[in-house]
Structures are given as C-alpha cells and as structure tokens.
Amino acid sequence: MDPTFLLAGCGKDMTSFFSMTFLFLFFPACLLVYSIVPKSWKKYFLLFASYLFYWFVSGTLVVYLILSTLSVFLLGIWIDRIQMQMKEHIKELPKEERKIAKQKFIHRQQRVVFLGVLLHIGFLLVVKYSGFFVGNINLLLSLSKSTVVLDIPQFAMPIGISFFTLQAVSYIIDVYHGLVKCDRSFFRLALFMSFFPQIVEGPICRYSQTAEQLWQAGPIKYNDLTLGLQRMLYGMMKKIVIADRLNPLVTGIFDKSNSYGGVIILLGAVCYTIQLYMDFSGVMDAVAGIGQIFGLTMPENFERPFFSRSISEFWKRWHISLGAWFRDYIFYPVTSTKRMKQLTSSARKKLGNHFGPLVAGGIALFCVWFCNGLWHGAAWSFIFFGMYHFTLILLESMTAPAAAAFNARLHINTDGKPYRFMQIIRTTILVVIGELFFRANGFMAGLSLFRRIFTSLSINELSLQTFHKLGIDGHDILIVGITVIIVFIVSLINEKGISIRETLAKKNIVVRWGVLYALIFYIIIFGAYGFGYLPVDPMYAQF
Amino acid sequence: MQSKYIHTAKAILFIMIFLIILSGISQILSPKDNTKNQWKHDYIAYGVLGEPENTVDVLLLGDSELYSSIVPLQLWEKYGYTSFSCSSKGQHLWYTTQFLLDTFKHQSPKIVILETDMIFRYFTMDNALLHSTEILFPALKYHDRWKNISFNDVIAPVDYTYLHSGKGYIYSDKIAPAKTGKYMKPSNNYAEITPANETYVKMIQSFCSNHGAKLVLMSTPSTKNWNMSKHNSIERFAEEIGVDFIDMNTLRSEIPIDWKHDTRDKGDHLNIFGAIKATSYLGMYLEETELLSSHKDDPAYNSWNEALDTFLRDNDLELSIFDSR
Structure with missing residues (x-):
C-alpha cells in the first residue's frame, strides 16, 4: 500500500x-x-x-x-x-x-x-x-x-x-x-x-x-471551553517553556556523561526530574483541558507529587492512574489469593501484627514494582527503577513503628512544618536518584553516574561556560527558574485547597483576559520551539 | 440564543485583540538589521538583504551543497553577473520559500536556481505549518530575541547593513578525498519525492513565473548526497513542470571534479577547487540563457569589485584561481 x-x-x-x-x-x-x-x-x-x-x-x-x-x-x-x-x-x-x-x-x-x-x-x-x-x-x-x-x-x-x-x-x-x-x-x-x-x-x-x-x-459549553483552554495553556507552559528548554541540557549531560563530574550529573538528574514532571503533567493538563472542552471530567494523573512526605505517598500523587491500576489488578488480586491469606495469618502469628501482613504484602508489592518497572520499558534500568521503589516502599513500611517510636521518644512534632519540610526534601532526593537510573542509557551507565556523584564532586564545574557547552545560557536558566517558581506557587495554592481557576473565573473580564493573554504570550515568547530548537516528543508516549 | 451570540462576539474580539498584540510583538522582535548579533540564524544567507535594491540578478537557493559549490564572485569576475547564494545548512523547502519572499521584497532576480538536494529532504507537516505562520507573525520565529532585546528594537526603523563578502559562498580549502566506487552507478529507479516537497517546488515555480524569473533546478556535485535514482526523479519532475535541470553530477567532462582533491569532506561537499569548476560551468549556462547582462562597467556596481578584492584578500587567493581547472 x-x-x-x-x-x-x-x-x-x-x-x-x-x-x-x-x-x-x-x-x-x-x-x-x-x-x-x-x-x-x-x-x-x-x-x-x-x-x-x-x-x-x-x-x-x-x-x-x-x-x-x-x-x-x-x-x-x-x-x-x-x-x-x-x-x-x-x-x-x-x-x-x-x-x-x-x-x-x-x-x-x-x-x-x-x-x-x-x-x-x-x-x-x-x-x-x-x-x-x-x-x-x-x-x-x-x-x-x-x-x-x-x-x-x-x-x-x-x-x-x-x-x-x-x-x-x-x-x-x-x-x-x-x-x-x-x-x-x-x-x-x-x-x-x-x-x-x-x-x-x-x-x-x-x-x-x-x-x-x-x-x-x-x-460545548462556553464555561467549559474557556476553563479547558486555560488548562491546556497551563500545561503548554509547563511543557514548552520548562521541559523543552531543559531538553538540550539533560540530553547533553546524559548522552555525554563521561565528560562531566558529580555536580553536573546531579544537576542533570534534578533537571531531568523537573523535565519529566513538567512534560508529563503538562500533557496531562492538556488532556484534562481537552476533555473539559467536550464536557468530560477526566481522572487526574498528578496531584502535586513533589509535596509528598514519603515515596508511597509520591506514587499516590504521580501517574495516579497507573499506580491505581497496579493496585487494583495486581496488588489486591495477589494479596487476596488463598495462599497469601494463609501466609499472612501464619506470618502474623510469628512476626506480629505489623510485620506479619508485610510478608504477603511484600510479595504483592514486588510483583507490582516489577511490572511497573517493566511497563516503562524493556530494559534492566527500568526493572532496577521498579526494584528501587519497591525497596524504598517496603523499608518505609518496615521501619514505620521504629520511626514512630524514635520520634515519640525525642518529642519530635511530626505534624510540624520543619519535619514535613524535611520529609518532602528526603522524598524528593530519593525520587531524583530513581530518575537518574531511569534516564541513564542502561543500568551500568546509571551505576557509573551514581558513583561519580560521590567520587568526582567539584563545584568548579558549575560555570556558565559548562552551561553554554550544554546549549543553555543564563537567560534560559533565568526563564526556567521563573517558570518553575510560577508552577510551584500555583501548586502551593492548589495544595492549600484553593482553586485558582475558580477564583479567576469570578473576576471581571479584563482580569480574566489579561491572565489568558499573559499566559499565551509568555509561551510564545519564552517557549523553546522553532529556530534553534529540536521538537521534543511527549516523553511518556515512548512508554 | 442571545448568550450564544454574545459568546461568539467575545471569542471574535478575543482573537482580534490577540492578533493585534501578536503583530505588535512581531514588530518589536523582528530584527532591525541583518547583522550576526541581530539575526542569529543564517545571517550569511540573509546577507542578501543588505545588497542595494534590484542589484542581484541570480538568486541561488539551497543547502550546504550550494554554499560549498557556487562562488558568486567568480560569476561576477568572469561575466559581470550579480548573484547571491541564500543557502543554509540542512535547508528545507519551506525555509527556501522564506528566502524567496524576503529577497523578492528588495530584489528582482531574473533567474532563480534551486539546489535539488533539498527536494529529497523530509519535513513534517508541523514544520511547514509553523514556518508558514512565522511568515505572517515573525514573533514566532524571532521569539528568542527577548534575550538581547533593547529599547532600540522598539523604535528603530529596519535598516539592513550587513553585506557578506563571499555573497553567500562559504570558503574552504580543506582536502579530504572521496571514494567514488558507487558514485552515480546506473539505475532505473526513481527516488521518492514527497507530495509536500513537490508542492513547495511548484509554489516556488509559480512565484518565480509571477515575478518574471526563470526557475532552474540544479544538482551540485556530491558523491554522498546524489545518485542516479535521485537524478531520474528530478529529471522526470523537471520535465513535468517544464523547467531546466542541470545535473552537475552527470557532466563529468564539462565539470572535471577530481574527487581526490576537490572535496573538503570525502565527497559530501566541494572545496574551493571543486567549486570553481562547478561555477565555471554555471557561468556558461547562464550566458547561454541570454537573460543576463554584464554590470562590470557600471559604476553603480563598484561594490562588487570591492567585495571581490575583500574575498580574495580574506582567503589569501589570487585572481588567477578562477582560471584553474
């Protein structure tokens, strides 16, 4: 044909x-x-x-x-x-x-x-x-x-x-x-x-x-149309202004990783994590926006994952529909089999009420994360990515009583802002490490990169010259920084339960249109597209 | 029903305001000069904008094959013909149309030569759409100029001052011999020309004929980028649309390229020695068309003699190099 x-x-x-x-x-x-x-x-x-x-x-x-x-x-x-x-x-x-x-x-x-x-x-x-x-x-x-x-x-x-x-x-x-x-x-x-x-x-x-x-x-309802378009534009800003602008830097670091030391590799891992989030969640905003225009409520795939206090919470907020699928069609069916139930009850007797259920749960969790890793791609690095998160989540469950006792003994207020902040930072660091392996060109390359973070760490590497070599200049860094702050503020407000879109919808037409024009021209002027840029396909489409 | 009309009116108003702002921003972001600092991309090819009005008789459009193969100042020196090579690395035909439109705003070339390597370069519908929109709203093309925009960009009038001393030709005297084992082996196959590329060539042809210019398709010598199946396709296509086709790859005796000496990168592109041979043939072809006249004795074209001097001086060449075969 x-x-x-x-x-x-x-x-x-x-x-x-x-x-x-x-x-x-x-x-x-x-x-x-x-x-x-x-x-x-x-x-x-x-x-x-x-x-x-x-x-x-x-x-x-x-x-x-x-x-x-x-x-x-x-x-x-x-x-x-x-x-x-x-x-x-x-x-x-x-x-x-x-x-x-x-x-x-x-x-x-x-x-x-x-x-x-x-x-x-x-x-x-x-x-x-x-x-x-x-x-x-x-x-x-x-x-x-x-x-x-x-x-x-x-x-x-x-x-x-x-x-x-x-x-x-x-x-x-x-x-x-x-x-x-x-x-x-x-x-x-x-x-x-x-x-x-x-x-x-x-x-x-x-x-x-x-x-x-x-x-x-x-x-199509007028209200749905405007709200849907707003959501699409917001997603477009995340993808075109942040993710695509970071692309040369991330590609440069990971494709020529031997040329760089620990600081740049670390920077690459952080930037890749930002790129992946902005790319995928940006596309999901577009999907939700298009759905809304047709009058549909699409399930949300992201709920501000970088406010998570633990890895298990992170996976309840990141790619929610995939996590829920594995939970409902792998985790629950595995744990509810006759053998697993028997295993749980016998383990409960030997290991107690906390550790007992973790045996069967751990097996089911292993299946979930093995499949999750493999779902992302046919390579050992993806399987490692799955196993990495499996280990972290299992450790989190196993150490939960000890951590609670430790906090109680030291009178640490686990609901206090400093403790929550520390947990968020810890979770983010663990996620970034996982993404380093996820993005690396193979498992061995990932290991080598990880090792180099500790063995060849030199802050002198971090110069504008290195950024220029990686196809990014001071202006790019500035615009990515500003836009990430915008997304962070919007996420923070949403996290507090305030809907910016609803608040905006109540304002007069001058304010509403002003915000829309600002968003559109922000993307047109500061977006990474056209001359001098290579188009970047949606990152999750390859999975 | 009434609210439906109000919503439609609002949508139209929104789009109109958007287009007005976009036009304004386009005005601000468009380069006011064609210098390297302002233009950024392909400023050498856009050197044509700095040429005095209606002084360029031959417009050469193409990719790196072209800026490596044709020396416009040789055509000036030998025939007094003025030509400019608007060629850029990996050029696509949608981009070629931009060169064509921009050049014809200030020039009235009598002959337009299109390098055929581009006709086999694939591009997506998205590329074509984005770059067609860029013609209407240059803000989409020059949006990155926010990085070094000044107040002058808001108030200064457009004044193109940059002239390229090589008239678009990029000099190289490097020598990297090519293997020619498979070069132009006979074939009855026809390489595929995508419908999009075909359409673009037809659009260029129609534009040229509307502006009184003769379009010529030309393939410059390259062992890596050209073969008989491409030749067959372009020959058939040129016949179909009724334009001349010069395939320098088949003119071995007229253009005696020595592939051990005349290429800078193993047959991909010619160096100055090969380019002089190719240009020499093109000069003869242009003369035969009888469409051009020599401007050698016209004082208005003195700048071309100055450019030739600069070109020879900058590249440490003697005038006699144009006679070498």
Whole structure:
C-alpha cells in the first residue's frame, strides 16, 4: 500500500498536543464539526475523530486497536453470558447445591478472563518486550559459550499500546467482578478505548470513569471551553517553556556523561526530574483541558507529587492512574489469593501484627514494582527503577513503628512544618536518584553516574561556560527558574485547597483576559520551539 | 440564543485583540538589521538583504551543497553577473520559500536556481505549518530575541547593513578525498519525492513565473548526497513542470571534479577547487540563457569589485584561481 494512502501515519507530530498540526488543524476542525453535528451524532463523531487521529498518527497499525477493542467487546459479552447462565441455573437449584454450581460458573468466567488477559498482555509482551527477552537469552547463550544466536524480532509498536492494553484488561476484569455491566454497544466501548486525547499518554481510564460520560457527549459549553483552554495553556507552559528548554541540557549531560563530574550529573538528574514532571503533567493538563472542552471530567494523573512526605505517598500523587491500576489488578488480586491469606495469618502469628501482613504484602508489592518497572520499558534500568521503589516502599513500611517510636521518644512534632519540610526534601532526593537510573542509557551507565556523584564532586564545574557547552545560557536558566517558581506557587495554592481557576473565573473580564493573554504570550515568547530548537516528543508516549 | 451570540462576539474580539498584540510583538522582535548579533540564524544567507535594491540578478537557493559549490564572485569576475547564494545548512523547502519572499521584497532576480538536494529532504507537516505562520507573525520565529532585546528594537526603523563578502559562498580549502566506487552507478529507479516537497517546488515555480524569473533546478556535485535514482526523479519532475535541470553530477567532462582533491569532506561537499569548476560551468549556462547582462562597467556596481578584492584578500587567493581547472 502507498505509505501516504489517505494520509496514513502522516500526522505523527500530533502525538504532541502542543504541535501546530494538532493545535491549529486537527483540534479546531474537531471542535467545529463537533459543534455543528446534531447532539445524537456527537458521540459517533468523537469516535470517528479518535480513529482518524489514530490513523494519522499510526497509520495501518490502527488494526491493533480495532482487534483489541473487538476482543474485549466479545470477551465482555462472553463473561456476561456465563453470568446470566449462572443466575438462571442456580435459581432452579436447592440452596445447598448452589455454592458448588456457582463455583463451576466462576471457574468458567475465570478461564475467559485468563484468556483475555493472556491475549492482551501476551500481545503487549510480544510487541514491546520480545526484543529484550531474546537479547537476554542471547546473552545467556554467549555466557554459556554457545554459538547459537537468536534473531532479535522487531515489531511495529502501535502508539499508546501500553495504555490501551491496560484499559482493555481493566474492563474485562471489572466485568468479571460485576463492577461494570458488559457493554453491548461496540461503538461505546470503542470510544472508551480510543478517545483521542488520552490514547497517547493516558490517563489509564476505567470504563466506569469515562465510557458513559463520553457516550453522553453534549454541546460545548462556553464555561467549559474557556476553563479547558486555560488548562491546556497551563500545561503548554509547563511543557514548552520548562521541559523543552531543559531538553538540550539533560540530553547533553546524559548522552555525554563521561565528560562531566558529580555536580553536573546531579544537576542533570534534578533537571531531568523537573523535565519529566513538567512534560508529563503538562500533557496531562492538556488532556484534562481537552476533555473539559467536550464536557468530560477526566481522572487526574498528578496531584502535586513533589509535596509528598514519603515515596508511597509520591506514587499516590504521580501517574495516579497507573499506580491505581497496579493496585487494583495486581496488588489486591495477589494479596487476596488463598495462599497469601494463609501466609499472612501464619506470618502474623510469628512476626506480629505489623510485620506479619508485610510478608504477603511484600510479595504483592514486588510483583507490582516489577511490572511497573517493566511497563516503562524493556530494559534492566527500568526493572532496577521498579526494584528501587519497591525497596524504598517496603523499608518505609518496615521501619514505620521504629520511626514512630524514635520520634515519640525525642518529642519530635511530626505534624510540624520543619519535619514535613524535611520529609518532602528526603522524598524528593530519593525520587531524583530513581530518575537518574531511569534516564541513564542502561543500568551500568546509571551505576557509573551514581558513583561519580560521590567520587568526582567539584563545584568548579558549575560555570556558565559548562552551561553554554550544554546549549543553555543564563537567560534560559533565568526563564526556567521563573517558570518553575510560577508552577510551584500555583501548586502551593492548589495544595492549600484553593482553586485558582475558580477564583479567576469570578473576576471581571479584563482580569480574566489579561491572565489568558499573559499566559499565551509568555509561551510564545519564552517557549523553546522553532529556530534553534529540536521538537521534543511527549516523553511518556515512548512508554 | 442571545448568550450564544454574545459568546461568539467575545471569542471574535478575543482573537482580534490577540492578533493585534501578536503583530505588535512581531514588530518589536523582528530584527532591525541583518547583522550576526541581530539575526542569529543564517545571517550569511540573509546577507542578501543588505545588497542595494534590484542589484542581484541570480538568486541561488539551497543547502550546504550550494554554499560549498557556487562562488558568486567568480560569476561576477568572469561575466559581470550579480548573484547571491541564500543557502543554509540542512535547508528545507519551506525555509527556501522564506528566502524567496524576503529577497523578492528588495530584489528582482531574473533567474532563480534551486539546489535539488533539498527536494529529497523530509519535513513534517508541523514544520511547514509553523514556518508558514512565522511568515505572517515573525514573533514566532524571532521569539528568542527577548534575550538581547533593547529599547532600540522598539523604535528603530529596519535598516539592513550587513553585506557578506563571499555573497553567500562559504570558503574552504580543506582536502579530504572521496571514494567514488558507487558514485552515480546506473539505475532505473526513481527516488521518492514527497507530495509536500513537490508542492513547495511548484509554489516556488509559480512565484518565480509571477515575478518574471526563470526557475532552474540544479544538482551540485556530491558523491554522498546524489545518485542516479535521485537524478531520474528530478529529471522526470523537471520535465513535468517544464523547467531546466542541470545535473552537475552527470557532466563529468564539462565539470572535471577530481574527487581526490576537490572535496573538503570525502565527497559530501566541494572545496574551493571543486567549486570553481562547478561555477565555471554555471557561468556558461547562464550566458547561454541570454537573460543576463554584464554590470562590470557600471559604476553603480563598484561594490562588487570591492567585495571581490575583500574575498580574495580574506582567503589569501589570487585572481588567477578562477582560471584553474
């Protein structure tokens, strides 16, 4: 087929919602047509727009999305049928026989769920991870002096596969648990799976969160439009002004890490953490903003994670939808198995009420963080990243009673500002270390960078000359600093429960428009785009 | 219903105010001079803006192949033709159109030569969209000038003072021999020209014909960037749109490039020795078109003689170098 057939895959730029093609062509065209079509057609138009978006971005790989949707649709109906048969069947049975009969039907449902999970996760494993697995097998073979070398398979990766696969699996499991009713409308399910703002980087939505909302798509309200655009602009500022401006510095440090000492590596790790947060949360602001324009409330993926007092709290505030998915579909199912329950009760007897449950919890936590690391990418550095956070969270749980006793003995006010501040700083340092390994070009490179922070620390490295070498000047540092402070102040106000957007909405038109113009021109003037800048793809789209 | 109209009116007003402010900011941020300090990007290529009005007869547009291959001052010295090479590293066709538009505001070239290497350079729809918008609102292109903006930028009129002594040619006498084993091996294949690039060339052609200029497609010698399948495609395309195509890579006897001596980076670009040979051929072609006349004896063009002296002096060259083959 002609590669440019009906513009298939010609809109790869649109993976960024801040690209010109998306902002000034696709999205306005969508809004225009959406406003014109009758209310009953709006949902179908959203579905059409979502598939059109996917077609522009991924071309013929849209087949993956269609097959994935079709399979969950059929599996949902299959599970539902078994549930209906079960109800019909046990209704006629005497009470004492019901339990055994019900069990049979539950096993049948579990087999269907297993098939669904196997199909989707298996497919994800093949497409995303087979290269990594085969590479490691080859390494083992070479270590055992075997001459056999397996060909490393390469597959075209459909954009957003890591996100829509998790949505598909959650739907099947939710139908099995009776949390949602199986969807008999293929189009509704297809819209839930493919809604264009969330397919590239999430959030990973549950069927109960967005499917019905999307299906009830109504006319665009003026208030939603203005608030949505505001949110998009705020996200754009985070991405274009901060994240993209930091990109040359971060890339320069990590790609030529051997040329730099500890201070610059540390700076690189801090800047990368800021870049990743501003990039990902900026895109999530855009997703929430677009959703709001269409009248939807999208689940939030970030809740000011850098105000977290512990790593476990951090992960409740960072990439919330992924953490919640692992909690609901890995942690709880693992801890609630019969064996784990037995393990908990026997461990409770031997280790006490605090440490006892930690044994089974630790195993489940290990599974969660192994998967979390692997989800981010097929490399040992990502697995290490997962294990690093697993260790920190487990240690946090294990040392909690000792820490509480210690604080009590020293009469430390754990609710006081200094203590909270110290906890926030400690958490941030631990996060930055994790991100250093996450960004490093491989696990060994990460180790080497980490070691160098302590072995070649010299403050003399920190000069404007070094920054110039890294493609960033004093003005860039100034503008990044100012914008980070702006984001910090906004976050601080939000953290105190004050909604800036609502406060602003109550002001007169001069103030409201003034703020909007200020934001728009701030991005236009201080954004890192156009001449002299390389466009930076959304960072989480690669996962 | 009434509120719907009010909202629409508000939206229109908002956009209008936005466009007015954007135009104002564009005015402030646009460079007032074409010097290196003000222009930053590709100031050498934009040296054309400093040339006196309507003095450039041949406009050369292209990427680094072009600024390494054609010596405008050789054309001046030999034929009295005035030409300028608006070429920049990795130039895309959307950027070429900006050079074209900006140059034609002050100049009326009779011939426009487009280096064909760019026709095979891929660019995204986003690039094209952003840079088309930049033409309307230069603030998008020069937004980074906030870093060194002065009060003068707000009040000073536009006055382009920078002239490039090489008229866009970037001198190099480095020698790094090339391997020519696969260079221009016969092929019946056709390299792909993207629809976007095709459209841009057609737009450039239409612009030239509307402004009374002849468009010529030209491929300068390069073992790394050119091959027969590209030649085949451009030959077919040039025929289709009805323009001349000079492929210097196929003119081995007319342009006897010695790939052991005439390239500065193993065949990617020519050095001064190769450039003189390529320019010599281009001079003959331009003469044959009979569209140009010599300005050698016109006192109004004295600055070109001065530029030639500067060019030779700066690069420690003798005038006789233009006769070397």
